[in-house]
Amino acid sequence: MLYPLNMEFFISDLEREPVEFDQELASGAIDFGDLAEQEGVLASSGRAEVIHEHRGPKDVVPDMRIRGRFSGRFRVPCARCVEPVEVPLAADFDLIFRPLGADAGAPERSITAPETEIGYYQNDSLLLEDVLREQVLLSLPARTLCKPDCKGLCPRCGVNRNSQTCTCEEGPADPRWDALAGLRGRIKS
Numbered sequence: 001m002l003y004p005l006n007m008e009f010f011i012s013d014l015e016r017e018p019v020e021f022d023q024e025l026a027s028g029a030i031d032f033g034d035l036a037e038q039e040g041v042l043a044s045s046g047r048a049e050v051i052h053e054h055r056g057p058k059d060v061v062p063d064m065r066i067r068g069r070f071s072g073r074f075r076v077p078c079a080r081c082v083e084p085v086e087v088p089l090a091a092d093f094d095l096i097f098r099p100l101g102a103d104a105g106a107p108e109r110s111i112t113a114p115e116t117e118i119g120y121y122q123n124d125s126l127l128l129e130d131v132l133r134e135q136v137l138l139s140l141p142a143r144t145l146c147k148p149d150c151k152g153l154c155p156r157c158g159v160n161r162n163s164q165t166c167t168c169e170e171g172p173a174d175p176r177w178d179a180l181a182g183l184r185g186r187i188k189s
């Protein structure tokens with residue numbers, strides 16, 4: 001089943017019982033900007049629960065713990081020629097979200113669980129959409145190429161060198177560079 005709208009976890013619900021989720025998000029439900037384009041559904045399942053962080057006798061912080069996994073197909077621009085490249089992505093996550101402001105003015109309370117990433121939720125709720133957007137972006141490869149020997153774009157005229165040839169290398173450089181070279185010559189003399 002496709003959910004056009006995203007799922008929201010409320011701390012008041014989680015205080016009663018953990019929430020299991022198993023969602024398929026349609027393409028477009030999450031905006032990944034220019035970094036990636038979702039193809040088909042993004043599947044995600046897992047469990048949300050509250051963890052009470054006891055900081056003192058009267059200081060209990062309700063953290064949300066979201067554990068789960070996602071998988072989907074994405075189109076990512078080639079790092080050299082910008083043509084879209086299909087990339088399958090899947091990852092597990094185990095995240096802790098504190099109420100926004102819970103760590104304000106307490107720099108000595110640094111993150112103590114290195115195996116768990118810490119985020120923050122606002123207004124007593126957290127959108128699955130926001131969790132998944134961040135997890136997908138974090139799982140993107142640092143550098144995607146359409147093929148190992150992608151020739152990229154010509155830095156002078158911008159043609160895709162994989163499919164077109166241009167005469168830039170043999171021909172004169174951009175006249176603006178000539179002007180700069182001439183200027184440099186005049187400064188030296």
Ligand SMILES: [Zn+2]
Binds near residue numbers: 078079145
């Ligand atoms: Zn390329």
Ligand SMILES: [Zn+2]
Binds near residue numbers: 154156157167169
């Ligand atoms: Zn060129």
